[in-house]
Amino acid sequence: MKCVIFDIDGTLIDEAHRLxxxxxxxxxxFGDSLEEKQSVIDEFFAVNDRAQVLKNQGQPQFKNNIPxxxxxxxxxxxxxxxxxxxxxMAEKWSSAYDDSHxxxxxxxxxxxxxxxxREKGVKMLVASGNTEKTRKIILSQTGIEDYFEAIYTAIDIGFQKQDVRFWQVVLREINYAPGEIVVVGNQINDDVVHPQSLGLTTVLVNRPGVLRKNLGSKDVAPDYTINDLQRLVEIVG
Known part of the structure; x- marks a missing residue:
């Protein structure tokens, strides 16, 4: 493999604090028990998935409509x-998101x-659902920005990661064949479904955690599932 495309939240950056x-x-x-908080997280991302379906059906007003x-x-x-x-609630939720970063x-x-x-000569990129400005700030603050040659975001490209067109744009931008690319993320719907359909190798990172996102659809299986990133070096070869 010559190119690895990374998701950020939940893959490289611990999002437990943000959640x-x-x-x-x-x-x-909605309540403050651990069970109630996990239910809110599960439902938020379930609603986000439904909003993406509605957007694909020509109803974009639902996507990112936090109220x-x-x-x-x-x-x-x-x-x-x-x-x-x-x-x-939407104002508090969005403000908490900004503060947590x-x-x-x-x-x-x-x-x-x-x-x-990098020692193996692998090209590394980022594919994220947030703005390029926000992603760069986060990467810069963690000291890993220089590892990545490019950052592709849903807002800058114009399509969400759950839309195959997002990945088609990324593929057009990079000079590698699908069989040379690995996509690494923690969401099946975002990081597995469409990359896999385009012939990219997919790696699902299923990190243990107290509060966490639901992994997504069980109808699609990634090529690999790992609990941490160490095995990725072996997978890339």
Missing amino acids: EVQTDSVAKW WYMQEIGHKLGVKVSEEEAKI ENPQLFPDVVDVLHAL
């Missing part, structure tokens, strides 16, 4: 959320693995 801060921000409405997300989560959890409450923490295995891949 904790975000669920704390809406605990007044709508809050009402949908409330409906699933049996909590009535008014429009005014949803706006307040002020001190991002790498997983302990990240630097050693990035160094080993």
